[in-house]
Amino acid sequence: MVKRAMIAIGPFHPLQEEAEFFQLYVEGETVVDMDVRISYNHRGIEQLSTQKTFDQVPFVVERVCGICSASHPLAYIRAVEDICGCTVPERAEYLRTIVKELERIHSHMLWLGLAGHFIGYNTVWMWVWKYREPVLETLERATGSRIHYANAKIGGVRRDMDDEALRAIDKAMDDLRGPMEMLTNAVLDDPVIHARLKDVGILTLEDARKWCVTGPTARGSGWAIDARADDPYGAYDRVQWQVRTRPEGDVFAKTVVRCLETLDALDIIKQCVRDMPGGPIDAGVEHVPAGEGCGRVEAPRGEAFHYVRSDGSNKPVRHKIRAPSYVNVPSFKASCIGQHIADVTITLASVDPCYSCTERFATARDATTGRHVMTFADMVRMSQERTRALQKEMGVEPLKLE
Amino acid sequence: MTQAATDPQSASPGGAALADRIAERLGEMVFARTDANPRRTWLSVRPERVREAVRVLWEEFDGRMATASGIDVRDGIEVQYHFSFDRANLVVTLRVLAARPETELDSVGQDLPAANWIEREMHDLLGVRFRGHPDMRRLILSDDWPEGVYPLRRDYDNANERRGPSGAMPPDEAQG
Numbered sequence: 069m070v071k072r073a074m075i076a077i078g079p080f081h082p083l084q085e086e087a088e089f090f091q092l093y094v095e096g097e098t099v100v101d102m103d104v105r106i107s108y109n110h111r112g113i114e115q116l117s118t119q120k121t122f123d124q125v126p127f128v129v130e131r132v133c134g135i136c137s138a139s140h141p142l143a144y145i146r147a148v149e150d151i152c153g154c155t156v157p158e159r160a161e162y163l164r165t166i167v168k169e170l171e172r173i174h175s176h177m178l179w180l181g182l183a184g185h186f187i188g189y190n191t192v193w194m195w196v197w198k199y200r201e202p203v204l205e206t207l208e209r210a211t212g213s214r215i216h217y218a219n220a221k222i223g224g225v226r227r228d229m230d231d232e233a234l235r236a237i238d239k240a241m242d243d244l245r246g247p248m249e250m251l252t253n254a255v256l257d258d259p260v261i262h263a264r265l266k267d268v269g270i271l272t273l274e275d276a277r278k279w280c281v282t283g284p285t286a287r288g289s290g291w292a293i294d295a296r297a298d299d300p301y302g303a304y305d306r307v308q309w310q311v312r313t314r315p316e317g318d319v320f321a322k323t324v325v326r327c328l329e330t331l332d333a334l335d336i337i338k339q340c341v342r343d344m345p346g347g348p349i350d351a352g353v354e355h356v357p358a359g360e361g362c363g364r365v366e367a368p369r370g371e372a373f374h375y376v377r378s379d380g381s382n383k384p385v386r387h388k389i390r391a392p393s394y395v396n397v398p399s400f401k402a403s404c405i406g407q408h409i410a411d412v413t414i415t416l417a418s419v420d421p422c423y424s425c426t427e428r429f430a431t432a433r434d435a436t437t438g439r440h441v442m443t444f445a446d447m448v449r450m451s452q453e454r455t456r457a458l459q460k461e462m463g464v465e466p467l468k469l470e
Numbered sequence: 471m472t473q474a475a476t477d478p479q480s481a482s483p484g485g486a487a488l489a490d491r492i493a494e495r496l497g498e499m500v501f502a503r504t505d506a507n508p509r510r511t512w513l514s515v516r517p518e519r520v521r522e523a524v525r526v527l528w529e530e531f532d533g534r535m536a537t538a539s540g541i542d543v544r545d546g547i548e549v550q551y552h553f554s555f556d557r558a559n560l561v562v563t564l565r566v567l568a569a570r571p572e573t574e575l576d577s578v579g580q581d582l583p584a585a586n587w588i589e590r591e592m593h594d595l596l597g598v599r600f601r602g603h604p605d606m607r608r609l610i611l612s613d614d615w616p617e618g619v620y621p622l623r624r625d626y627d628n629a630n631e632r633r634g635p636s637g638a639m640p641p642d643e644a645q646g
Contacts, residue, residue, distance in 0.1 A: 109612045115622060150510065160471055280535045282585035293534070298556040299509065362552060362561050364536075373536045375552065388539035395537070398587055435473075 069094040075409070077416070077447070079108050090416065092401070097409045104397055117387040122148060125384065127218060129374075132389060134215045135178065138164075138171045139367035140374070140389065141220050146301055148222050148375040148384075150223045150361030152353055160224035160301075160349045162340045165302035166237065167211060167219050168365070169333040169340075172405065173244070174203040175368035176326045176333075179420045180251070186414050187264055188317035188452030192255065199247045206240040224350035238341045241334045244309050248334065252327040263458050268407070269415030272317055275402035284329070285371020285419045288322035289314035295366035299356055307339040319418040324421075356380075367392055369420050393419070410450040485509050485560035492531055492562055499523045512550075514565045517575060520551075523564055524578040524585075525599075527553045533562065535584045540592040540612035542624045547598045548568045551578065551585070568598045597624035 078089030087108035093101040113132055117125050126141035135142065141162060149156065155241040177200040184192030204214045210229055211217035229237075255261055270282070276289040286293050294311045312328045314321035348363050358380035365372045370392030377386040396419040404415050481548045493503055499522060527533040533553035534566035543546045546569040553562045568575045577600035579585040585641040589600045590609035597620035598605065608615070620626060 082581050107612075110610055112621075114598075150506065202642070277532075277534070280582075293556045298554075299561075350494075350562065359506065359606065360512070362563070364554075364561075371554075373538065373552065375539045375550065377541065386539065386541045388537065390537035396583060397624050398583070401583075 072100065079105070080115045088397075092404070092412060094407070099404050099407050099409060099412055102400060102404055104400065106397070107278055114387055117389075118384055122130070122222060122378075122384065123244060123383045129387075129389065130216050132391060135175045136171070136369070136372065136391070137216045138167045138220070139365045139372045140391070141218075142301075143363040143365040143367075143374040144376065144387070144389075145220050145222050146361065146365065147361040147363030147374045148356055148378075149353075150363060151223070151359040151376065151378050154223055154351045154353050156224055156351055157348045158345045159347050160351075161301070162303045162344050163225045163229060163349065164176045165221050165307075166229075166337050166340050167207070167217055168302060169235075170203060170207050170210070170311065171217075172368045173330050173333045173380065174200055174207070175420075177203065178331045179272040179326060179368075179417075180255070180323070180330075181294070183319075183414065184255075185419050186448055186451055187261070188455040189261070192251070195247075195462055196251055199244060199251070202240055202244065206237055209236055215280050219368065221350070222355035224348070228349050232346060232391055234461055238338060241337050241341075245331075245334055248330055250400065252331065255323060257467065259462060260455060260459050260464050262320065262457050263462065264324060265414065266316070266318055268319045268411045269403045269418055271318045271375065271399055271403040272392040273315075274400075275399065278319070279395065279399040279402060281370070281399045281419075282392050283368070283396065284322050285326045285370060285399065287311065287313045287325045288418075289317035293371075295364045299364045303340055303343075304336075307345070309336050309338050319414055323416045333357045346428075356382075369393055370396060408454075409447070410454040413447050413451040485555070485558045488531075488555055488558045488560055489562060492527065494560055495526060495530065496523055509559055510561050510563070512563045512565050513565065517566050517568065520564065520566045521576040521578055521581065524551060525581055527562065527564070531555065535582060536561070536587045538592065540586065540596040540598060540622070542596060542622065543567075547573050547592075547596050549575060549598060572596050572599070573597055574599045574601060576601050594620075596620050597623065 072093055072095050073095055075092040076089065077092065078087070080087050089105040089108070091105070092099050092104040100411055106215050113128060117128055117327055125144055128139040129144050130137040177196050181193040181196035181200070184190065184196065204393050207217060208214045209220045210233055211227070219227060265452045271285065271289050273289050273291055276286050282293065292311050292313045293399050297311050309332050312332065356377055356378050360375070360377040363374045365378070372392060373390040375386070375388040376384050398420070400416060404412055407415055480639060486505070486508045489505065493500060493513060496513065499515055500513045501516060503571040504512040505511070516614055528535065536552040536554045538548045538552065546567050549566050549568055551563070551564040555562065566575065577589055578598065579589045580602045586605065587609060589603055590606065592598045593600060593606060594608055594610040
């Protein structure tokens with residue numbers, strides 16, 4: 069009988085520098101069971117939020133996550149706008165959409181780079197992040213900050229963008245299209261990436277529904293859900309785009325979905341700039357009546373869901389925040405079991421877990437002796453070696469930079 | 471390349487009609503209904519029927535459980551299960567009261583894996599006991615947090631919170 073050992077990835081991730089604890093139970097090199105422990109970094113934002121006024125809360129909740137820092141405030145704001153029943157001016161909706169899609173681009177590019185690194189394509193990592201940088205600069209140009217944009221407020225947006233800023237955004241999107249198409253094609257056409265990522269970490273549609281996953285994790289399993297289409301906000305019901313899905317449910321499917329969504333985001337932003345209506349940017353909400361509301365926004369990782377209850381005072385009575393990783397991470401129970409341990413690194417990375425919502429350091433211990441067996445860096449090395457082995461098998465030379 | 475193309479404009483607007491059908495199917499399990507707008511409906515469910523009601527939403531109407539929210543109210547802990555019906559652009563929330571002093575409910579996590587974590591979270595933070603939950607270990611609170619202290623309840627007072635290993639206090643308290 070093969071001895072069962074526990075490999076602990078966590079509680080602090082050495083690469084992504086965030087806290088989350090995966091316990092993988094392995095027999096030989098096959099994962100047979102797993103457990104996830106979270107909340108080493110619980111910050112009590114839901115409680116903190118009830119001590120702030122309605123107008124202050126967006127500044128708190130954009131700190132839920134540095135990557136999704138447009139999504140969480142907007143989900144909260146939509147929940148409050150539901151309570152108020154107010155109509156947001158059209159121009160504000162377009163401005164919100166631009167920032168939301170810029171966020172999606174930089175988040176998907178961040179993921180693509182990290183995924184490339186995990187499987188040993190460090191060139192992909194360097195190049196994607198190089199082209200991601202101008203996106204952050206564009207965000208700074210548009211909102212005044214690379215992260216924590218603070219552009220949305222209840223009833224509209226806080227700051228307008230002038231024509232010059234809009235032209236700069238439009239140009240940045242034009243400039244990014246070429247590189248992004250090149251990267252997408254490079255990833256989608258590479259035979260080794262196909263061999264490495266296809267049929268790895270499959271999440272079936274049935275399991276996806278059981279664990280109620282969202283975002284690219286769901287769409288990669290052929291489940292066409294997207295809060296932008298299903299509960300339209302911003303300008304998403306006024307511009308042309310489509311919900312991208314792939315039926316396979318493996319890591320490759322999720323990669324394809326993200327690449328295509330990034331290209332779509334470029335188009336959405338360009339349409340928003342082209343069709344930008346004039347007029348006010350703020351509905352001037354002065355009072356939040358008693359009531360309750362749910363706000364949904366499609367963050368890069370999936371649906372961010374906020375519930376707000378008001379008793380008519382100036383602070384929320386209850387504010388529940390559900391970040392997308394909170395429902396995506398438990399689905400590892402379905403996608404990792406039966407996997408080769410070298411595939412787990414990329415499978416865990418494939419849902420793009422956001423550690424602000426959930427947590428990882430990696431050290432592997434022998435379950436009986438407690439002795440350290442390997443570190444997460446070893447696991448990345450194993451993952452990269454597996455790619456090398458495939459390259460050798462397929463007669464592909466690894467790319468060397470002069 | 472195969473992709474399902476969906477036109478965002480074509481999302482069916484039948485939210486209110488679907489909410490009616492759901493309320494009708496749940497019948498006497500529901501004793502109150504609030505429609506905040508055509509996209510958001512709240513149904514108050516009798517506590518002893520909550521497991522059955524969740525199963526109907528999940529299995530018969532293909533609802534996706536977004537999450538659950540727990541709120542400390544006068545008579546107990548109010549638990550809201552938020553279900554999204556994506557094609558119809560509708561969120562139906564089942565409202566159920568875990569009445570004091572027991573604050574107990576049947577676990578829906580035993581049927582629906584997606585409810586597993588959020589029920590553990592509500593158990594940690596609000597002290598709702600979920601009968602029949604497969605794995606009631608702590609999710610949010612640390613292992614050395616005292617038993618029976620629920621930080622999201624109204625009567626929670628952080629003045630009694632145990633200090634960190636160094637005994638450090640926030641500066642203003644240390645001076646006072």
